Structure formats: structure tokens, C-alpha cells
Amino acid sequence: MIVAGASVQGTAHLAGGQGCQDAFKAVDLGGTAVLAVSDGAGSRDRSALGAHIAVDAACRLLAERIPDAEEPPEAWTRWVAGRGGRVVEEYLRAVAGVLGAGALRAEAGAPGTGAGATGTDVGPGAEGLDADTRAADTGTLADTRAADPSPLTDTRAADPSTLAATLTAAVVAPPWVAFVSLGDGFGTLLTRDDRCHLVLPPPAAPAPFLSSPGAALRVRTFAVWEPDLAGVVLSTDGCAALALDHPAVHQLPPEAGPLPAAGFFLGLAATLRENHGDAEPLRRRLSGPEAGRTGDDLTVLCALVEGG
Structure with missing residues (x-):
């Protein structure tokens, strides 16, 4: 499995002196990979930390007891x-630990909290595949993992919405391929006949955050069986x-919804296969002028099947 990803600070955040609020993490289990990306709410003070907690919780839970x-x-x-549902619960428990035991330290200005790197990537030579240890304060995240999983009522001491984040995750x-999603991220499958399928499109309506009331009941989950799977x-x-x-690019009516740009996905897969997973070309692509049209942070994380 070739696993690679990159996260780039958006032009609007760069202009406003605001750090990257996306996060990603991957766990390579050999023939299986767990992927997670998260987008922190730009209007919240510590959403970058919330995004890192989200991907950490997702990868930890989704790597357990994977079916054959x-x-x-x-x-x-x-x-x-x-x-x-358990990912949301684990996220809330981790946030409760941070806001209870570690909130004062984070608010006092612990280095790196709430700010991501302008370009974070995963590829050969990276320390494992955990981007959160490279784009955020590892001490704060260590507190998250080690914190006592106290009851969710501990969040009365602080507002959990300050760490608001979305989540898009997959087990390959x-x-x-099994998907877990709450938010506006999207997921695409690549097949061996050089086709791409948007199996997890962005939601049509505004999506909730992991910290939103009733979030566990609004998580999208589903599994896809694809014998010709080449990548996710x-x-x-x-x-x-x-x-x-836009569907008009393919002479389709608007109700057809967005479609994957084959040139982007197939070009990305070809490049990563040729360079054995070096994510630098992906980071450059996400930093280019075409990518900066929205001004938002950009994160892409993929797993390519060897020989696919």
C-alpha cells in the first residue's frame, strides 16, 4: 500500500495570519490502511487542535477489529x-480531557497549539504516518491521549465548540473500503481501469461538527466492495x-451533482506510484494558483493499492 498526503495553508488564512486548521493522519497496516482528514472551523479559537484530536481518535478506533x-x-x-458513533464519543472524551485537565496550559500559549504548518506531508522518510506530530504541539496531543476519559459532563468547565472540527475517514x-464521515469532506475511489468514482460526495446542506449536539446520530457510514480497487x-x-x-463540464444537468476531476485524481495516482509515495509533488499542486481560488486550507490523503 502506498500512503501519502499533504496539508497546505489556505491563501485567506495566510493573508490573515491564521494557521492551517486542517489535519490528517494515516495508519499503514500492511495490506490495510486507515485514513482520516479533518477540517477545523475557521471561526473557532482552537479548531486546529480539534482537527488533530479528530483524526487521532478516528485512526485509533478504526484500526481495531477490522473485519476480514x-x-x-x-x-x-x-x-x-x-x-x-464511537468515533464521535471518543472525540468528545478527548476534548473533555483537554478542556478539563489541559485547557489552561493550551490557553496559556503552549507552542504550536491551534496552528498548523503551511505545508505538511506524509511520504517516504516520515516518522510513521502521523501528521499530527508534525503540524501541532506533540505535548498537547500527548495530553489528549493520556487524559483520563472523564464523563462528558466535564465539558461544562469550558465550551467544546471551540475545538469544532469535521471528520472524513476510511478503512482501505x-x-x-469503509467510510465514516461527519462534515463536508469527500472521498473518491480509483479503479484499475483508470476511472474515479465520487462515492462520498460533499453534503448538499451545511454539515454539523463532531462537537454539535446529536453528532453521533448524524454520522454517515457505509462500506463499498470494489474488486478492481486501485486507490482511495x-x-x-x-x-x-x-x-x-461541475456537471456542466461533462454535459450533464446540475442535478447530477459534482463529479471527480479525472485529471487530478489519475494524475495524482500516477505521480505517487512513479515516485513511490513521495508527497512533495502533491504539496506543490495544493500550493499552486489554481488550488488557491477558495482561500481555504487544502488537505488530500490517499492510499494506493500496490500493483493497482
Whole structure:
């Protein structure tokens, strides 16, 4: 499995002196990979930290007890549905720990909290595949993992919405891909016949955050069986202008909805296969003038099946 990703500060954030509020993390399990991207709410004070907590919680839970590829669809559907609600619960517990035991330290100006790097990537030579240790304060995140999973009522001491973030995650276990999503990220499948399919489109209406009331009941979860799977790409909504086509580009009516830009996804896959997962070309693409049209942060994370 080739796993690579990059996160780039949006031009609007750069102009306003605001750090990158996206986060991503991947866990490479050999023939299986767990991917997660998150977009922090730009209007909230510590949303970047919330995004890093989100991807950490998602990867930790989704890497556990993954069904075998031979198991029936019902097993995959049931497993990912159960994990979806638990990801929200784990996120809220981690946030409660930060706001309870570690909030004063974070608010006092601990280095790196609330600000991401202008360009974070994962590729050969990276320390594992955990981007949160490179774009945020590792001490704060260590507190998140080590904090006592106190009751959610501990959040009365501080407002959890200050760490508001979305989540788009996937478990890639060919021929299966299982998705967990709450927010406006999107997911695309690549197949061996050089086609791309937007199986997780951005929502048509504004999406809630992981910290929103009733978030666990609004998580989208589903599993896809694709025998010709070649890769999976997750993106935050800032990448929509770069990675998605308006249906008119393909002579389709508006109700057809956005479609994956084949040139972007297939070109990305070809480049990463040629350079064995070096994410630098992806980071440059996300930093280019075409990508900066929205002004938002941009994050792309992918897993490519070897030989796919």
C-alpha cells in the first residue's frame, strides 16, 4: 500500500495570519490502511487542535477489529456503523480531557497549539504516518491521549465548540473500503481501469461538527466492495475547486451533482506510484494558483493499492 498526503495553508488564512486548521493522519497496516482528514472551523479559537484530536481518535478506533476481506457485506456494514458513533464519543472524551485537565496550559500559549504548518506531508522518510506530530504541539496531543476519559459532563468547565472540527475517514482493506464521515469532506475511489468514482460526495446542506449536539446520530457510514480497487483519496472541502468538476463540464444537468476531476485524481495516482509515495509533488499542486481560488486550507490523503 502506498500512503501519502499533504496539508497546505489556505491563501485567506495566510493573508490573515491564521494557521492551517486542517489535519490528517494515516495508519499503514500492511495490506490495510486507515485514513482520516479533518477540517477545523475557521471561526473557532482552537479548531486546529480539534482537527488533530479528530483524526487521532478516528485512526485509533478504526484500526481495531477490522473485519476480514472474506466476511459478508452485513459484517462490514455493521462494523463501520458501530465505529461511526464511537468515533464521535471518543472525540468528545478527548476534548473533555483537554478542556478539563489541559485547557489552561493550551490557553496559556503552549507552542504550536491551534496552528498548523503551511505545508505538511506524509511520504517516504516520515516518522510513521502521523501528521499530527508534525503540524501541532506533540505535548498537547500527548495530553489528549493520556487524559483520563472523564464523563462528558466535564465539558461544562469550558465550551467544546471551540475545538469544532469535521471528520472524513476510511478503512482501505481491498476489496473493501469503509467510510465514516461527519462534515463536508469527500472521498473518491480509483479503479484499475483508470476511472474515479465520487462515492462520498460533499453534503448538499451545511454539515454539523463532531462537537454539535446529536453528532453521533448524524454520522454517515457505509462500506463499498470494489474488486478492481486501485486507490482511495480523501479530501477536505477546500480541495473542491481543484478536485471536483461541475456537471456542466461533462454535459450533464446540475442535478447530477459534482463529479471527480479525472485529471487530478489519475494524475495524482500516477505521480505517487512513479515516485513511490513521495508527497512533495502533491504539496506543490495544493500550493499552486489554481488550488488557491477558495482561500481555504487544502488537505488530500490517499492510499494506493500496490500493483493497482
